[in-house]
Amino acid sequence: MPQYQANNNFGTVSSISVEALGQPGQRTFRLLLQAGEASACLWLEKEQVQQLAIYIQEISEDLMGNRPAEDREASEAPWPGGNVSLEFKVESLSLGHDSASNAFLFLAHDRESPDDDPADLSFWVTLEMARDLSKEALEVCASGRPRCFLCGQPINPEGHVCVRSNGHQSLQP
Numbered sequence: 001m002p003q004y005q006a007n008n009n010f011g012t013v014s015s016i017s018v019e020a021l022g023q024p025g026q027r028t029f030r031l032l033l034q035a036g037e038a039s040a041c042l043w044l045e046k047e048q049v050q051q052l053a054i055y056i057q058e059i060s061e062d063l064m065g066n067r068p069a070e071d072r073e074a075s076e077a078p079w080p081g082g083n084v085s086l087e088f089k090v091e092s093l094s095l096g097h098d099s100a101s102n103a104f105l106f107l108a109h110d111r112e113s114p115d116d117d118p119a120d121l122s123f124w125v126t127l128e129m130a131r132d133l134s135k136e137a138l139e140v141c142a143s144g145r146p147r148c149f150l151c152g153q154p155i156n157p158e159g160h161v162c163v164r165s166n167g168h169q170s171l172q173p
Contacts, residue, residue: 004107005118008086010035011076012103012124018049018137024144025156033123035079040086040121042108046141048093053137056104056130059097063127076124086121088112094119104130 013035020027029049031042044052094107103126107119125133145154150164 004105004122006107006120006122007118008038008040008084008121009076010038010040010079010121010123012078012126013129014078016125016129016133018133018140020046020140020143025154027144029140035123037082038079038084038086040123042093042121043087043089044093046144048090049137050141052093052095053134053141055095056134057138059104060127060131060134063102088120098124102127 010033013033016031016033018029018031020029022028027046029044029046031040031044031049033040033042088108088110089112090108091111091113092109094109096105096107097103098105101124103124106121106123106125108121109117110120113120145156147153148155148160148162148164150162153160153162
């Protein structure tokens with residue numbers, strides 16, 4: 001895996017989860033992670049959560065086709081430091097897979113950081129944890145508003161006037 005720089009390096013996390021807060025149509029999404037005494041809350045857009053889940057799923061499926069996918073020795077030791085708590089809105093989230101350790105490297109950049117700064121947070125996730133995260137993320141994203149079968153736009157609780165029906169049909173959830 002190529003070298004990378006980060007202001008905070010949590011090493012291999014002990015837990016990671018995704019959750020959505022609020023009512024469908026007004027939800028906010030976040031990744032919660034724990035590494036030793038350190039924790040982070042990373043606020044994401046729904047599209048970022050979906051793309052993260054899809055990427056992990058594609059890599060996992062590719063690994064299953066090539067050889068047995070299993071967790072190996074971690075790329076980095078877990079966080080050796082003390083109690084640190086980070087929280088920020090993610091501008092960009094880079095994700096890579098290291099075949100030697102069969103783990104995923106996450107690099108998160110804060111919206112407030114300049115573009116040329118190193119990542120604000122880096123951490124590693126085992127293959128098994130990444131698969132669980134992917135499944136959880138897809139379920140969380142799918143639990144929102146239903147999609148219109150004609151145009152693919154979300155259907156609000158009060159209904160949806162579909163542009164593909166030329167506004168002649170109001171669809172209810």
